[in-house]
Amino acid sequence: MPSSQSFDEYAKMRRQFKESAAYQKQQHNCQANKPFDLGNTTTRPAFLRALLQPAIQATTLRECYNASKEAAERLQRLDIFDRVEMRLQPPVSPPCSSSSNEGDNDNNNMDLSLVVKEKKRLVFATGTAVDQHGVHLRGGLSVKNVFGGAETVDLGMHLGGRACGPKAIFSTPVWSNPDKILSFEIFRRTLNNKDRSSYEEDQQCTAIRYQTRYVYTVHEFSYETTERAVRPSENASYMIRAQCGSSSKKALVHRWILDTRDHVITPTRGHLIRLCQELGFSLSRGARDAKFIKHEIESWSIAHLGAGIYLTSSFQAGYLKALDNPSNICDRYFLGHPISIRGIDSNDIGSHDQGDSLGGDAYVAAGVSLWTHLPHQVFPSHVKANVFSSCGAMTRVFPGQTVAGTLQELSLAPTLAVGVGVAYFQPWGRFECNYTVPLMAGSTQATARKGKWQFGFGIDLL
Secondary structure (H helix, E strand, O other): OOOHHHHHHHHHHHHHHHOOHHHHHOOOOOEEEOOOOOOOOOOOHHHHHHHHHHHHOOOOHHHHHHHHHHHHHHHHHOOOEEEEEEEEEOOOOOOOOOOHHHHHHHHOEEEEEEEEEEOOOEEEEEEEEEEOOEEEEEEEEEEEOOOOOOOEEEEEEEEOOOEEEEEEEEEEEEOOEEEEEEEEEEEEEEEEOHHHHOEEEEEEEEEEEEEEEEOOEEEEEEEEEEEEEEEEOOOOOHHHHOOOEEEEEEEEEEEEEEEOOOOOOOOOOEEEEEEEEEEEEOOOOOOOOOOEEEEEEEEEEEEEEEOOEEEEEEEEEEEEEEOOOOOOOOOOEOEOEOOOEOOOOOOOEOOEEOOEEOOEOEEEEEEEEEEEEOOOOOOOOOEEEEEEEEEEEEEOOOOOOOHHHHHHHHHHOOEEEEEEEEEEEEOOEEEEEEEEEEEEOOOOOOOOOOOEEEEEEEOOOO
């Protein structure tokens, strides 16, 4: 249902329209005239014309109002203007006409004015980021509206954490639509996996991505090409050293996201679903080059049970099927740590060789938590307590192995843990301190029924 503010805006515009000579001639028809005056801006007129065309072609006041409001919202979401205002008013000086019919048409004209204030084109920012690679520092330069069509160039550098390196992204809206973005990405980074598998991975990647957004959903199609090099540490195991060397990966990737949460970090309702399909291939015949099909799903939901108590549940699953040689360690899944399964050390689930985690080709993980606020007289509002249970399993998939056989292996050695803890929420993520007890160790190096403290950073914790 439209808001009261929308009705007030429409009523105000209609009063302005009634005061014009056009209303005396024709109460239903109008024609937008003089679509925009940019002044000293860097935005191309042709770029704005595509956005304003529905408002220019409108034949009634309501159509013109709705089209103008939608155009203003799209301009605001392009993130190149601080202020966007659309004005519909009678012409200041209607053009003269030689005939009465032409005069009637001129009296039906309305001036549609676009008032904008552009943002700064150069923005330099530094900060702390939290993602699947941990917590790291980032800094970068963003150049907005590069060619006058809402293009953006982002140059950045990540330091610390597991991933560090430079990145450059050029993005542009397709057909002046902020919900359709085409981007080109180049990055180079080093992934530090010494804490779990005694190796480092150098990546050089170029990618082209096309992303569409609609209300709560996001579709992304991308083509990526990556050159990878695995370097072992001095104490690396034999299985890790066997994976070392250079390899290449070309991949077609599709991602779909449905997110109805009311807040990313501290949601109180809604759910999140992520789907990802990836086809990895290589034009060369290298033994380590990527040739696989990969599927992954993540789901997360929250419900309010009353009295300030919230129930969250989550589920993750992934399947990697190598099409030629056994899978490369760079493409495998790793499971463990608070961002996947609470109560288990980092990447502790799955097969190991001399303490090095070898990852897996298929996994499942699930968790459930009860959250509640702590007394506000003692603790801040962004500190919450929770009790949780999480479980998961991971295995390798070998040539000739069926999906049914893989599911049977996953069910043979599950890992289950329970615990209690507190979480400190911030806009960039959350910090957790939990006391956990593994009830079933499964294929891990953990000791069942031996409690321990665990700390973790993250956004979507299982």
